[in-house]
Amino acid sequence: MPQVVVDVVLKPEISDPQGQAVLGALGRLGHTQVTGVRQGKHFVLDVEGTPSREELEQIAETLLANPVIEDVELHLPEA
Amino acid sequence: MRIGVITFPGSLDDVDAARAVRLAGAEPVALWHADHDLRDVDAVVLPGGFSYGDYLRAGAIAARAPLMQDVVDRARQGMPVLGICNGFQVLCEAGLLPGALTRNSHLHFRNRDQRLRIERADTAWTSAYTSGQEIVVPVKNGEGRYVAAPDELERLEGEGRVAVRYVGGNPNGSLRDVAGVTSEDGRVVGLMPHPEHAVEDLTGPSTDGLGFFTSVLKAVVAA
Numbered sequence: 506m507p508q509v510v511v512d513v514v515l516k517p518e519i520s521d522p523q524g525q526a527v528l529g530a531l532g533r534l535g536h537t538q539v540t541g542v543r544q545g546k547h548f549v550l551d552v553e554g555t556p557s558r559e560e561l562e563q564i565a566e567t568l569l570a571n572p573v574i575e576d577v578e579l580h581l582p583e584a
Numbered sequence: 585m586r587i588g589v590i591t592f593p594g595s596l597d598d599v600d601a602a603r604a605v606r607l608a609g610a611e612p613v614a615l616w617h618a619d620h621d622l623r624d625v626d627a628v629v630l631p632g633g634f635s636y637g638d639y640l641r642a643g644a645i646a647a648r649a650p651l652m653q654d655v656v657d658r659a660r661q662g663m664p665v666l667g668i669c670n671g672f673q674v675l676c677e678a679g680l681l682p683g684a685l686t687r688n689s690h691l692h693f694r695n696r697d698q699r700l701r702i703e704r705a706d707t708a709w710t711s712a713y714t715s716g717q718e719i720v721v722p723v724k725n726g727e728g729r730y731v732a733a734p735d736e737l738e739r740l741e742g743e744g745r746v747a748v749r750y751v752g753g754n755p756n757g758s759l760r761d762v763a764g765v766t767s768e769d770g771r772v773v774g775l776m777p778h779p780e781h782a783v784e785d786l787t788g789p790s791t792d793g794l795g796f797f798t799s800v801l802k803a804v805v806a807a
Contacts, residue, residue, distance in 0.1 A: 568644070
């Protein structure tokens, strides 16, 4: 079954305290080359048939992400 | 005067909200999120809690409940709506209020009595107060940090849309100490602190919260 992947990340101007906590932990583990972490969400949708790009964008922007604070990236299956 | 209190799966403070409505002198009406029936109420309260376990984003799934379509439609016609804590998150997710509530900056759940300043005493839910009045009510949240894009925040401040502000310490890192905001017409108000937990001396740190529920009585009569 084809899959659509949707990645949701906080907009750059919205601070991400969870990402900062992960960054702090990485530093304590000695991974000092990592200088920034942004935490997001990754959705994998099983789809039947071929939903339109418009419909998938609507799904991503009206439910999976809150456009006030988050950006979405759609990864469509190979046609 | 009938004031509806919506119960979503995971709502916790619906009973306290109904009790506050009763103490204010109105009739609380239980509403169920999955119905398409507002039962002829004059105003609606969205209570605190953890609807859908805060899955996806706090308030996100509840905001798409069947009854919320009715709430949005009626709110756009001027019906007063108050969102408390999770209810505030639902109103932002439903697009009735601007901005969003995100994980507290310190990542801890914060639960304490909180001092607030009423910035707008001319909304449907705050007219019992005076502008600049300070009150104390409980605050309890893990995802209560109010955020909006910088230019959006500037616009909201310019329009006087910040209804309530934290004073004496910001419990969650909310931008500009925003504790609650109002819609443009002042009929829809959302705040993270819990006025419904401060309506009786026996159970609250004060009775300062009762004013939210008495305010709306006048707002409905005046409409």
